[in-house]
Amino acid sequence: GEDVEQSLFLSVREGDSSVINCTYTDSSSTYLYWYKQEPGAGLQLLTYIFSNMDMKQDQRLTVLLNKKDKHLSLRIADTQTGDSAIYFCAEKPGSNTGKLIFGQGTTLQVKP
């Protein structure tokens, strides 16, 4: 089946690194995503990784993919108060529907 799991809450201090974790079940996933939702706003694509990659870095963001364990993580370096938001992990299954399967979302709280 298709399922994506995330922890619901993470609190860090400004300047620290944040690591948000995600597990998924569909081994045929083609792409995996991280979306950010700020209060009162829609979802914004932060980054994505193709399933044949292990790592992707984009400025302060590092995505690690362990395909064997079906584990995805998002590391935010030098976390700022503006990073406070809900972060959703999502997978795109191998079927051609184009639909995404989302995790529950992790609320990141950044304390000054």
Add this chain to the structure above:
Amino acid sequence: DADVTQTPRNRITKTGKRIMLECSQTKGHDRMYWYRQDPGLGLRLIYYSFDVKDINKGEISDGYSVSRQAQAKFSLSLESAIPNQTALYFCATSDSAYEQYFGPGTRLTVT
């Protein structure tokens, strides 16, 4: 101008009323989606459409219907609203590539 717009942004309605949520996009994408977001549950797919003549149920379509009036417009209807349909509703579009583009959401409250 936003690429994906949703109207209304907020709506309060009573149990049993019919309500329509509208979505428009200027990205020229063929694929459009409706999701609902509930706290602690993430986003769940209600319906999706590959083109005007191709509409498919998602994982939670009961109690909802949709209409794809044109490539750019995809509407979600609640024929008889009930309180557990209180949620944040998102429309999204995509081409055949990797990214989905989301609208700003409609907050619906059913009393």
